Amino acid sequence: MVYGSHATKTGGLFTPGPAQAARPRRLLGEPWLAAVALVFIAAQLVVASSGIGLGWDETVYVSQVSGHTPAAFFSAPRARGISLLVAPIASWSDSTTLLRVYLAVLSGVALYLGLRVWRAHVMPGVLALSGALFASLWVTLFYGPEAMPNYWVAIGALVGVGCFLRARENGRDRAAWWGVFAGAALMAWMRPMDAVYVVLPLLALGLRRPRLLLVLAAGLMAGAGEWVIEAYVSYGGLAQRLSDASRIQGGLGWHLAVIDQLRSLGGRTLCRPCTGSLPSPVVTLWWYALPPLAALGAVAAVRARRALPVLLPGACAVTAAVPYLFLIGYAAPRFLLPAYALLVLPVGNGLVHLVTAPAGRIARTVCAGLLAIGLVGHLAVQGVVLQRTVHGSGASRSDWSRTAEALHKLGVRQPCLLSGYEAVPIAFYTGCGSAQTSGHDASTTTAELKRAAQRQAFAVLVPRGGRPPAYARKWSKERVGVLQAYVAPGVRRER
Numbered sequence: 203m204v205y206g207s208h209a210t211k212t213g214g215l216f217t218p219g220p221a222q223a224a225r226p227r228r229l230l231g232e233p234w235l236a237a238v239a240l241v242f243i244a245a246q247l248v249v250a251s252s253g254i255g256l257g258w259d260e261t262v263y264v265s266q267v268s269g270h271t272p273a274a275f276f277s278a279p280r281a282r283g284i285s286l287l288v289a290p291i292a293s294w295s296d297s298t299t300l301l302r303v304y305l306a307v308l309s310g311v312a313l314y315l316g317l318r319v320w321r322a323h324v325m326p327g328v329l330a331l332s333g334a335l336f337a338s339l340w341v342t343l344f345y346g347p348e349a350m351p352n353y354w355v356a357i358g359a360l361v362g363v364g365c366f367l368r369a370r371e372n373g374r375d376r377a378a379w380w381g382v383f384a385g386a387a388l389m390a391w392m393r394p395m396d397a398v399y400v401v402l403p404l405l406a407l408g409l410r411r412p413r414l415l416l417v418l419a420a421g422l423m424a425g426a427g428e429w430v431i432e433a434y435v436s437y438g439g440l441a442q443r444l445s446d447a448s449r450i451q452g453g454l455g456w457h458l459a460v461i462d463q464l465r466s467l468g469g470r471t472l473c474r475p476c477t478g479s480l481p482s483p484v485v486t487l488w489w490y491a492l493p494p495l496a497a498l499g500a501v502a503a504v505r506a507r508r509a510l511p512v513l514l515p516g517a518c519a520v521t522a523a524v525p526y527l528f529l530i531g532y533a534a535p536r537f538l539l540p541a542y543a544l545l546v547l548p549v550g551n552g553l554v555h556l557v558t559a560p561a562g563r564i565a566r567t568v569c570a571g572l573l574a575i576g577l578v579g580h581l582a583v584q585g586v587v588l589q590r591t592v593h594g595s596g597a598s599r600s601d602w603s604r605t606a607e608a609l610h611k612l613g614v615r616q617p618c619l620l621s622g623y624e625a626v627p628i629a630f631y632t633g634c635g636s637a638q639t640s641g642h643d644a645s646t647t648t649a650e651l652k653r654a655a656q657r658q659a660f661a662v663l664v665p666r667g668g669r670p671p672a673y674a675r676k677w678s679k680e681r682v683g684v685l686q687a688y689v690a691p692g693v694r695r696e697r
Contacts, residue, residue, distance in 0.1 A: 234330035235317050242337040243310030246347045250302035252592050255599035257471070260349040261630035264288055270296040272635035274626050275645040278437055278446035281429050283391035284351040292349075302347040309346040309353060313337060316360035316543075319381060322368055323511035324547065325554075332550030336543050338581055339488075340469070340588035341535040351392035352536040356543035358388030359400045362421070363518050363544060366404050367511055369414055382414065383421040389540075390425025395447075397422055399525055400540055403517040450642045452531040459526060462533035464489065469591035474532035485587060488580055496545055499552030502559075512548045519544035599627075605683035606631035609661060612680055612689055618659035621651060622670070623685060625663055634659075639671075648673060655690040662688045 256264060262274045266285040269292075276282075287308075291301045317333045324332070336342055336356075345353045362385020368378035389397035401418060408415035433443035448454045452474075461480070466473040467489060468481030480486065496516055503512035523541035526533070557570045602624070609632050614620075618634035626643060629636035637646040637654070652673055654660055662674040663685050670677070674688040681687075 232318075234326050235314055235333065238317070238330055238333040238337055239310045239314035241334075242313055242343075242346070243306055245337075245343050246306035246309065247303065249343060249588070249592060250299060250306055250347050252596060253299065254302075254592055254596040255298055255603060256349065256627070256630065257595065257599065258624075258627045261627045263349050263351075264292045264301070265630055267292050268296070269293055271630050271633050274630065274636055275638070275643045277450055277642055278443045279450055281351065281391065281393055281426075282432075283388075283393075283425070284349055284354065286391075287354065288349050301349065305349065306347040309357075312354070312357045316357045316364075319361050319364035319368070320511075320547070322371075323364070324551070328550045328554050329547075331553060332546040335550060336546045338584055339542060340584045340591060341539060342542070343584075343588055344471075344591055345536050345539065350536060352396075352539045354392045355389045355396045355400070356540040358385045358392065358397070359518065359522065359540045360543050361385035362389065362401065362418075363404065363515050366408075366414065366418070367514060369417075370407075370411065373413075379417055382417050383424070386418050386421025387425035390422045390429075392425075394422075394426040394429050395525075396522065396540060397425065400518050400522045400544075402521045403514060407514070454525070454529050457529060457531040459528065459530060459533050462531075463527060463535070463538065466533045466535045467587070469587050469594060471536070471591065471595060472532075472534045474534075476533050484583055488583070492542075492545055492549060495552040496548040497552070498555060499548035499550070502555040503548070503551060512551055515544040515547045601684055602628050602631045605663075605685055606633075608680075608682035609634075609687060612661070612682070612687065614659045614661050614687075614689065617657075618661075619651075619654050620661055620663060622663035623665050623668065628663060656692075659692075660690040664688070 262276065262280065263284045265271050265274045266276065266282065267289040288301060288305070291297075291304045295301070313333065313336075317329055320329055342353065361381050365378040365381025365385060368375050369382055372378065386397060386401060389400060401422065404418055405415065408418060430440055433440045437443035437446060459476075462473050462476035464480055464486055465476050465478060467486050496519075500509070500512050500516055503509045519541040522544065523538055526537040526541075553573060557566060557573055560566050560569055605628050609620075609628075614632060614634065616633045618632065620629040620632065620634050620636050621638060625636045625638065636643070637651060638644050639646060639648055639651065648671065651660070661682075662670050662677070663682070664670050664687075665685060668686070669675075670688045674690070677688040677690055679686060679688055
């Protein structure tokens with residue numbers, strides 16, 4: 203494929219020449235990227251149509267801007283970026299389906315824009331293949347329409363790293379400078395610490411480019427500014443908030459979580475504690491294939507003397523993955539979404555190299571056929587795991603909804619308050635506030651809960667066979683879904 207009379211095709215990458223026309227590049231590249239984004243949106247809408255309710259973390263983020271339920275306690279590690287992202291829908295509608303459709307379309311458009319940034323460095327075919335690999339992962343499809351921040355960190359990483367390369371090569375590319383700022387800001391807006399890990403290679407590479415380093419730092423500060431200010435207003439200072447965040451995450455330090463991440467690939471959205479057997483090798487094969495394929499793509503790029511557009515996203519993927527593989531003692535597949543988004547670029551280059559490198563037409567045809575079979579198998583496996591994840595997550599969220607309906611029948615309605623086992627998500631489904639005296643969401647005292655019970659409908663939730671706190675032991679004991687509720691005196695049940 204030729205891009206103008208001076209374009210050079212090497213190892214799946216190309217170096218634009220002065221005679222390269224914008225129109226051919228647009229015509230050849232844009233439809234592939236648009237097709238990937240549209241298929242991604244369509245697949246997400248299928249997930250959204252399953253009727254799966256909001257998860258635990260989602261209820262916390264959505265409640266911050268919801269006009270239908272009180273805001274849940276916002277613990278130290280969380281950032282408010284995703285809450286603001288969902289505000290255009292959540293602030294006036296309580297429809298989960300509408301929220302999921304909104305996020306599915308938005309995430310598809312964001313993927314298109316994130317990939318489009320890389321057109322100056324990666325051939326359209328390689329770029330479309332890389333985007334398709336990322337978009338087809340069950341974890342990407344599951345979390346794209348979810349009100350969770352990790353996918354958006356991945357998009358910020360794609361935009362930020364790609365625009366960093368563009369600005370580094372062409373200082374007059376004003377859009378690239380803004381892209382560096384926007385990508386860094388989006389990551390920090392969603393998860394400040396993740397943003398820092400992603401940009402470490404960029405900071406090292408930008409030491410000789412003070413202006414580029416300044417723009418990158420400005421983006422990080424713009425995105426994390428609210429989080430830092432809130433640390434001093436509500437958490438006792440930045441150092442205290444970081445300390446609290448580390449404690450809630452089990453204490454940051456040496457924890458080998460690689461096996462935990464493998465266990466989570468079978469469809470476990472949170473693996474804490476992470477026990478049980480590993481998924482079938484068929485399910486985890488793609489995970490093992492990522493490093494060698496990325497290395498192959500990097501070697502091909504080095505030989506083609508066009509290494510940086512492959513090595514840099516690979517390096518950022520590694521630094522993004524390090525804390526979740528080696529520094530925390532539990533796992534969730536969504537944690538590695540930024541790493542996957544960046545790593546698929548060298549992986550895509552490696553796959554194309556496998557197909558185009560063999561000498562002879564027959565050899566290339568055989569390699570292409572094997573690759574096609576492998577990709578079809580990959581899609582089938584991802585689809586099965588996605589279906590399993592949607593079903594499993596939907597079941598637990600349906601339990602919360604049934605518990606909320608049972609509480610309503612007991613008279614626990616707004617204004618109301620819940621405490622105890624799984625009180626945070628169930629309170630959201632019930633339309634109540636939630637408060638805990640211990641644990642990660644501790645936000646009140648026993649004395650305050652006793653006073654609250656005299657002002658509004660109040661119930662303490664415990665698992666079957668569990669014991670309520672001392673202040674609630676003489677309250678009315680009721681069965682609500684799969685749990686038991688101890689309802690404060692004065693609550694009038696429905697007749």
